[in-house]
Amino acid sequence: MCDTCGCGSEHEATIGKSGEQTHHHPHDHPHQHVVEVNKNLLHDNDLMAERNRGYFEAKNILALNLVSSPGAGKTTLLEKTIAVLKKELRFYVIAGDQQTSNDANRIHQTGAQVMQVNTGMGCHLDADMVHKALKKLNPSDQAMVMIENVGNLVCPALFDLGEAHRIVIISVTEGEDKPLKYPHMFASSHICIINKTDLLPHLSFNMDQLRENLKQVNHHLEVFELSAQTGEGLKPWLDWLEYQQAAL
Amino acid sequence: MHELTLANNILRIITEHATKQKEGCVQEVEVVIGELSGVIIEALKAALQAVLRDTSYEHTQINLTTIKALAKCTYCHSEVNMDTFITICPKCQHTHLTIIQGKELYVKSITFD
Numbered sequence: 001m002c003d004t005c006g007c008g009s010e011h012e013a014t015i016g017k018s019g020e021q022t023h024h025h026p027h028d029h030p031h032q033h034v035v036e037v038n039k040n041l042l043h044d045n046d047l048m049a050e051r052n053r054g055y056f057e058a059k060n061i062l063a064l065n066l067v068s069s070p071g072a073g074k075t076t077l078l079e080k081t082i083a084v085l086k087k088e089l090r091f092y093v094i095a096g097d098q099q100t101s102n103d104a105n106r107i108h109q110t111g112a113q114v115m116q117v118n119t120g121m122g123c124h125l126d127a128d129m130v131h132k133a134l135k136k137l138n139p140s141d142q143a144m145v146m147i148e149n150v151g152n153l154v155c156p157a158l159f160d161l162g163e164a165h166r167i168v169i170i171s172v173t174e175g176e177d178k179p180l181k182y183p184h185m186f187a188s189s190h191i192c193i194i195n196k197t198d199l200l201p202h203l204s205f206n207m208d209q210l211r212e213n214l215k216q217v218n219h220h221l222e223v224f225e226l227s228a229q230t231g232e233g234l235k236p237w238l239d240w241l242e243y244q245q246a247a248l
Numbered sequence: 249m250h251e252l253t254l255a256n257n258i259l260r261i262i263t264e265h266a267t268k269q270k271e272g273c274v275q276e277v278e279v280v281i282g283e284l285s286g287v288i289i290e291a292l293k294a295a296l297q298a299v300l301r302d303t304s305y306e307h308t309q310i311n312l313t314t315i316k317a318l319a320k321c322t323y324c325h326s327e328v329n330m331d332t333f334i335t336i337c338p339k340c341q342h343t344h345l346t347i348i349q350g351k352e353l354y355v356k357s358i359t360f361d
Binding site for chain 2: 031032033034035036037038039040041042043044155157158180183184187215216217219
């Protein structure tokens, strides 16, 4: 029996798997009508993300969303990247952490303009936070906006910020199976940076296995292997950035 | 993850549409959840119960329909059921699959009385 209106029905009214069988059963009750909604549950965030995206496109800004687990090297990578490219490109950084302005202070030392967003109990940046930060930063045309997301390999995967590319950073100290354990993040990213390659001589780390795992989760990923600390392998990443900005 | 946020968003969508609909009560809401959306159904049910309690929609039937994950093999173009993100094409054994279904997360319809 249908829980909604008491009519006889073979189909259960609550949770069901789709497939051949449609979940929704028809009601022959003229007083009822069904309104098709088709609204994404993250509609508000996605709408703001598209506003951000439009803003970036209008100003020819390359916006990148850097995600990783805590300690993978996002801030160090940004410091080194800005130090080399700031003569050619103008950088603005939005740094997300639960607490402190430590990352913003480090970026500030590079000369780039930076806005720290403290999420408190929050575990990710969302499009509205980025929107508000952009209003304060007021980046110039043809700039680079680097969004350093909260260190977290789970939640940021769900939230579009309006970026052109999502960059997932993994360090060689994290284990070859990281992409398999956190597939949503790696599947939703465009670029993967494997960081801290300078530590490889001290680790029993199987780089081929990591590369294979990355391909399994997302065969579209473009991969850079580098050490932000020593600068080894940095050039291809810097070249990619310059190319992406020029291509806008 | 963030099932409470999603439950609040479902409530917001229901309220928005109920306000536009000048007459009638919300009887039933259908929500579509893809297997790869990252949502835990039981957590969403619990969150919905908490969020709808003491609102006009406390007794509204919320139907959560799951959509199976499907991918297409970029080599042989077969459609493949995905149990996890990491799946091998059973026809040609390649791992280059593109997800074509399973990430859905939306309110499909609202039934008014």
